[in-house]
Amino acid sequence: MAKNWIPLRQHEGTASRQAHVRLPEGTYEREISKEGFFGPSAQFHHRHKPTDWTAFEGPIRPRAFDLNKLVAGKKSPWSAQPVMGNAHMQMRFWRLDGAMTDLARNGDGDDLLFIHEGDGALFCDYGHLRYCEGDYLVIPRGTMWRLEARVPTTCLMIEATNDSYRLPDKGLVGRHAIFDPAMLDTPVIDDAFRAQQDERPWKVSVKRRGVLSTVTYPFNPLDAVGWHGDLSVVRINWRDIRPLMSHRFHLPPSAHSTFVASRFVVCTFVPRPLESDPEALRLPFFHSNDDYDEVIFYHKGSFFSRDNIHPGMMTIHPTGFTHGPHPKAFTAATRGGKTETDEVAVMVDTRDALDVAAMPAGVEFDGYVASWQSAETKQAAE
Numbered sequence: 001m002a003k004n005w006i007p008l009r010q011h012e013g014t015a016s017r018q019a020h021v022r023l024p025e026g027t028y029e030r031e032i033s034k035e036g037f038f039g040p041s042a043q044f045h046h047r048h049k050p051t052d053w054t055a056f057e058g059p060i061r062p063r064a065f066d067l068n069k070l071v072a073g074k075k076s077p078w079s080a081q082p083v084m085g086n087a088h089m090q091m092r093f094w095r096l097d098g099a100m101t102d103l104a105r106n107g108d109g110d111d112l113l114f115i116h117e118g119d120g121a122l123f124c125d126y127g128h129l130r131y132c133e134g135d136y137l138v139i140p141r142g143t144m145w146r147l148e149a150r151v152p153t154t155c156l157m158i159e160a161t162n163d164s165y166r167l168p169d170k171g172l173v174g175r176h177a178i179f180d181p182a183m184l185d186t187p188v189i190d191d192a193f194r195a196q197q198d199e200r201p202w203k204v205s206v207k208r209r210g211v212l213s214t215v216t217y218p219f220n221p222l223d224a225v226g227w228h229g230d231l232s233v234v235r236i237n238w239r240d241i242r243p244l245m246s247h248r249f250h251l252p253p254s255a256h257s258t259f260v261a262s263r264f265v266v267c268t269f270v271p272r273p274l275e276s277d278p279e280a281l282r283l284p285f286f287h288s289n290d291d292y293d294e295v296i297f298y299h300k301g302s303f304f305s306r307d308n309i310h311p312g313m314m315t316i317h318p319t320g321f322t323h324g325p326h327p328k329a330f331t332a333a334t335r336g337g338k339t340e341t342d343e344v345a346v347m348v349d350t351r352d353a354l355d356v357a358a359m360p361a362g363v364e365f366d367g368y369v370a371s372w373q374s375a376e377t378k379q380a381a382e
Contacts, residue, residue, distance in 0.1 A: 005040045019043045020250045020281040030286040030322055036265070036349055037252035039291075049330075050286045050322040051372040060318040064368035065359065067297075068312035073097040077104050077111075077157060078207050082357035084295065084316065088263035089350060090159040091295070097153075100146040103221070106139070107208035109161040112259060112266065113137040114346050116299055116312065118153030122146075123196055123222055126232050127187030134238045134299070134344070138165050138259070140231055144204055144221060154312075156297050158348060160261040168257035168265070178258070179241050184234040189226060197223045238299075238344055241270050248277040250285065253347060264292075267347040271301070273340045282334070286324030292349040293318050300344040308371050315368065316354060327374045 016022045016029075023029050023045060030050045033041035056062075070081045073095045080094035096118075119132040124145035131137060131147075139145055141164065147153065170177050187193075197220050204215040244255045256267040275282045294317045303309050308326075317323045324330075 003039075005034070008040070013045075015043070015045050020285055021248070021277075022279045023281070028286060029281070030288070030324075032288045032290055034291060036292050037254040043285075049324075049327075049374075051324055052374065053372070056321075056369050060320045061369045062315065062317045062321075062323060063356065064309070064313055064315045064365040065363050066310075066313050066365060067093045067363070069360065069363045071095065073152070075101055076205055078205060078212055080157060081359065083314065083359070084354045084356045085159075085161075086350065086352045086354050088161050088163065088352055089261070089348075090157075090161060091348070092157040092159075093154070094157055095152065095154045096147055096149045099148040102203040102205050102214075103144045103146050105144045105204055105206045106141055106159065107206055108141070108210070109159050109163050110141050110165045110261075111137075111139040112158040112160070112165060113139065114156040114158070114297070114299075116154045116156060116297075118149055118151045118155075120147055120149040120151065120153055121192065122187065122233070123148070123193065124187055124233050125222065125224060126227060127189040127224070128193035128196075129185065129187040129233065129235055131235060132237070136236050136238075136258070138234045140164070140233065143233060145233070146222075156346065158266065160264075163261045163263070165259045165261055165266075168260050173244065177242075178244065178256075179236060183240045184236050186232045186234055189224065193222070196220065238268055238270050241268055243270050243272045245272050246280075247273070247275055248280050250275055250281045250283070253284075253349070256347070263352055264348055264350040267349070269341075269343055269345040269347065271340060271342050271344070274338060276339075283325050283329065286322055288322045289317055289319045291319065292351060293354045294323075295348040295350070295354065297346045297348075298343075299346060301342040303343045303345065308365070308368070313365070316356065319353065323372075326372055 014024050027045035028049050030044045030046055031041055033039060070093050074080055077094050080092040083091045083093050085091055115131055115133055115135045117133055122129045122131055122137060122145060125143050199219050202217050202220045206213045206215060244251060253267050256269055257265050258268045259266040295314065297314045298309055298311055300311055
């Protein structure tokens, strides 16, 4: 049943009639919304930045993790370090230094691999597919697969538990916007695939309900000679994504949706021109996470709305508080001069609260919650 939201379009006090444009002098805009950025919303104009807190305690504080410090390589994806998850999705960070010795099969849901570093080959039921830095690999539930890392590979693994990945509804801009489905590559049955078919024993490590089972064959079960249908592993690189943009309006993160599941969405931030209209906001607006936990994995470039962040880090902003650009980033954006972004990042917005996994000491950046404090709020806190 379609949701019938209470129909309002109110205007009270000193406020702009257009969101994210013509902000009243000396104010800071804050948005609250339903359904992430898809439902009803309200924009407030404040005298102070909504992130100028002097202290923030408790479990919903923003947190940051340097996943580069998870350096141990693992031969199996099921041995990868869990990062965070809930009943509907799981995230792991995996490093592979060579070739997997066994096949993997996920009985719990589709897997999405984002290749942060490295290159190599994927062998799976469907054939052979090369991968490199910046690739997304969507692996349907039940697929047997393995990687051969020609260059040590690190990747963010996102499991859609009991679910499948789909493309977002592109609405007014049409199905060829952001990326044309023709840009999705699929595995091929080529000489490399046929060459790996042998008669020696192979094990398949199957994960179901978080528990592993092992199936042993006296031959390599990746022995297909052909296939047909409309289900397959697919690959696309962030460089193939052509972002939606407007020179007169700062689009919300939902405009950058890449893949969707039933209870979360995966977005990709790629380099784009900044807004050129002098009346338009040129950086992310302050907003409340009212229906989603927000996770960002920082892949490449300079992250124009963040400070103290570098590639390989991950942040989580849970539901329940207002967040937005760091003070240094805010000052730089309002001062002007920069004409485009150069960041590449993967954002995961989840409808259900995420549990952060236990990680080794030193991975979490404990100073992240204080990184929004300006010189004035730091002085007030003291």
